[in-house]
Amino acid sequence: MARGRATLKDVAERVGVHLSTVSRVLNAKPGYVVSEEVAEKIRTAARELGYKTNPFAYSLRVNRSFTIGVLIPDLTNPVFPPIIRGIERTLAKKGYIAILADSDNDPAEEERILERLKARQTDGLILATAHRADELVADCLEEGYRVVLINRSVEAAGVSSITNDDHFGIAQAVRHLASLGHRQIAHVAGPQAISTGYQRYLAFREAMQAEGLAVDDNLIAFCDAFAEKEGRRAMAQILARSRPLSAVVAANDLLALGCYDAIEAAGRRCPEEISVTGYNDMPFADKFKPPLTTVHIPLFEMGIEAAEAMLALLDTENPEPRQVRLRPELVVRGSTARAPAGI
Amino acid sequence: MARGRATLKDVAERVGVHLSTVSRVLNAKPGYVVSEEVAEKIRTAARELGYKTNPFAYSLRVNRSFTIGVLIPDLTNPVFPPIIRGIERTLAKKGYIAILADSDNDPAEEERILERLKARQTDGLILATAHRADELVADCLEEGYRVVLINRSVEAAGVSSITNDDHFGIAQAVRHLASLGHRQIAHVAGPQAISTGYQRYLAFREAMQAEGLAVDDNLIAFCDAFAEKEGRRAMAQILARSRPLSAVVAANDLLALGCYDAIEAAGRRCPEEISVTGYNDMPFADKFKPPLTTVHIPLFEMGIEAAEAMLALLDTENPEPRQVRLRPELVVRGSTARAPAGI
DNA sequence: TATAGCTACGCAAACCTTTGCGTAAACCCG
């Protein structure tokens, strides 16, 4: 509420000057001078009256909201909270705030949310929802919005993005499994319409070859979403094909969790019979049963980077897209073990 | 950006009427009539020009931001994302948006954030950070802000709050343990400055008596925060006292996770030697090692209720505080087992 | 002593909307 907040006019009247003078004193722009005597009077009056600049009037005047829309595909995925925290913190340092929205992986909802955010005159958009060929992103760019993509990227160039090196990460996972003696390695792939799902799939094939291992398409299944349920379905599908396998690399942690379920449901054991790797190192990954071997990516830092990229975009008139790719790192836990003999 | 958006004036000029007429047509208030002919022309012109009402000017005029501040103590606690999702969804239906802020359990930061939110003229505040005697909350109320508390409540009356029945929930947990033959039950209590921590502690004592069990103060330890680390510390402390015990009820899931660690570090086993219960049924509680027996509370629904309570407050001039207490439910999983014999 | 140049501040427009009030024209009724 804060009804009846003091305005520039109020403090101007109190001091006996014009409100424009008050404005300039309080904003202290170069090129405009006012006697220190008057300035001091104005400052104390402002303090006494508890003057706070009215954000509506200010925004109306400068045509900026100092608000950034943050669009997340699934807030309940523990990967995102650290990212969001990073975003929010660094945005706050510059006087910006984050408006959070969660599309729940629904493209239609996503579009509605974007409409709302645009209607609100957000100064920029941080999107974690991008598809590889995302028209929504293209539209935003075309309309002149500042956009930075996080985690996922789009194929079209010219967008700022903060991602991790999927190829490097997957290669580490595969190498780890190979070094444990695994030769029949399955892949529970993410949605191919999303950059991470696609790149990790490509990376899996490459890494297998690099290790001199054959990739068997029967040991690959694709998921429609990065969700536990899909991971379970895909893993069950692979298991049902009755090919020998001793390990599976899942395209992310949620899928890996689904793999756990499917493996247990099939009466197999992880890691004794089947090793599992995830991706993201989401919070609590170390608490699972078994603790998940996964590829760690610096979530909090990604949030910071995204916010900084956004602030950079906001600063300049003709924004240069900035692409940051962070290095992931394998963290070995209990879901991977030596390949069982005789497989 | 959206530079050069069409304004009321633009569409007025296009049609050849005054902009006030356009405003009334587009807003369609009763008590003001305009011929259907003109109205139709205005509507199509508005559509063609892509008119969207300027939120800054609108807010300035009506002195409302249609923005609700949501303050969370720890975003990385998986309890909150479902709550936030519930809040955001139901707020969106009425044209409100949520500004999310995360205090990271830091009271000073909390104060800073509240300052920022107030400066932004948020129409209301949903707080998940309340302490039992919270001056910040009292201040907000006094300043006329609409406030609804979620999860935690304050001792002072007159605040809207959405909570769960801590006594009922804890009683269920204790009864469950008692029915499994446990008699020496420990309690890893939450911060006593927070309603949930305090009430669950009280509830624990009551429930023990109700089951005819003695409560041994040596089997109780207090945590300074609802964090895994604290849970580990507290549980280790209890274990170090070398009293016989076969179960522990933790004041929330994160603390329970800490108990897991301490139990393992002490070379004991859960649930074979020591049963553990949590509280909240946070996402992935069923994936832990072992799957956590805990008290489920309807997180998503709490978010919805909180948002609805806020919308109700916003509607009326003299807001009647609404207090909702949701019923929790024990969900039994793998972290509780029959008490070992001979203890 | 003019003139130019500062200094220190005021004036008013602009941003865009909502809304109370005013006012023509059209209508109704007796």
Added chain:
DNA sequence: CGGGTTTACGCAAAGGTTTGCGTAGCTATA
């Protein structure tokens, strides 16, 4: 046909800020 009511719309203020421009008084220079 004259008076009053209704219909349909315009006018302008108000909300609070920023900012280009104007200006009165003073000082320094020629």
